[in-house]
Amino acid sequence: MNSAKPWMHCVPDMPITLDGDGPLHEQIRKAFARKISARDLKPGDRLPFEHELVRSLNTSRMTVSRALQALAEDGLIVRRRKAGSFVAEQTAFETPVTIHVPRNQIEAAGKRYGYKRLSKAKMTPVSQGSANHVLHLVCLHTADEKPVLLEKRWINLDAVPAAADETFKGLPPGEWLLRNVPWNEAEHTISAIGADEETATCLQIKPGTACLKVDRRTWSGDASITHVSLIYPGDQMKLAGQYRPGQQALSAP
Amino acid sequence: MNSAKPWMHCVPDMPITLDGDGPLHEQIRKAFARKISARDLKPGDRLPFEHELVRSLNTSRMTVSRALQALAEDGLIVRRRKAGSFVAEQTAFETPVTIHVPRNQIEAAGKRYGYKRLSKAKMTPVSQGSANHVLHLVCLHTADEKPVLLEKRWINLDAVPAAADETFKGLPPGEWLLRNVPWNEAEHTISAIGADEETATCLQIKPGTACLKVDRRTWSGDASITHVSLIYPGDQMKLAGQYRPGQQALSAP
């Protein structure tokens, strides 16, 4: 029986070519990122051991280790003690999507930012466990007087009692929370919906128009802070993300 | 005149409390992430200098430096030579969105994956500079025989001539490209569209139904490889992202 396992494979002749640009650990990282990106190293292939790279590159172990750890953090390789470092299998991939605070986003586009609170109401939720009292807000954000974002928000008054005293007539609740309430965990969901009657009226679009909906739930420890639905007319808003070469996991083209 | 500038502010008494769990550099990183998350340290505040932390924590500079560099990579702090490390201002934030290979995503949900190539055609694009010949594909992905994803793809035959000889009848083009073509850069756009007649027919939904559209453009160096539009019925597909505590930049609740 052949004892050579597929994941033990290591390209026999692997000259590491550094580009001489920037810090040494970054050059090493880029060199392997290039090889992986170009399929010169394939998923499952073993990289040289740290001590081999230390010898061949005539450097110290910290420098090599830093390069390989960066690759591991980016998901390009997997490191296992006693076994070595291996090119990661490619299944899913993650792309960073940037979601801006409405005011910044609109002003960055060179437009005049406008804000209006449409409604504010205290509620006692029928379902949900943690919150006894909830503040519900509906707000409209405009760019050059044109509605571009409908915000439906629920704030947990048990966790944020001070919110009950705020009118939110001048300051959007997102910005108020940002300044006043600490949080440490958030969850996002992006989906597409057809505008219902109320949404369509607020955004001055036809009912049924496709809209992008971003749901964000925010926690502080175990306590739920707020849940917000941001509804953008689909043709006016796009969320964009970009890879930087060799800095992310690979995926399906 | 008072020479103390606002960004020079540093909380005078800043006891760093480590939780004693895990590597030291990680404990230090978490300690400051906690302080920032809880607004104990506010945007613009200066963190202690490296040499101060080395003294107060009785450790080495490499360890402190590694913790602070991790915070800088996560966007929680900004580091400036000669000035110090400061809590970052919070404007936008990024959330990682996971986009799976259709087959994996459907099979992970415990459903039967199905695939059908609807059309394949060579085209000569009227606009666009880099590609003279383009292969256009329309494919349908199903879960338990139900259409869940329409894929419209364009492949640059100048960069990937081998694609012309593939039928793509059994193997989705995304998986074929993943196995055969290296790439190193990708750009994503997420938007909402109403289904047109053709899309609605393919996905067996009513025309005008809101759909989530993910556009991905892929490059290898300067050469464009492929552009794909993935169209999901809005109610069936959500893209989800999540923060891990203290590992990401802060933003608007």
Added chain:
DNA sequence: CAGTGGTCTAGACCACTGC
């Protein structure tokens, strides 16, 4: 020009794990 972070070295000990 002085003080900060950025990088690097040559060691060390330890935890885990595959054999």
Added chain:
DNA sequence: CAGTGGTCTAGACCACTGT
């Protein structure tokens, strides 16, 4: 149990930058 990566130390020199 031997070999790998994970972490850490106590130094060093350098680049940048604010004053």
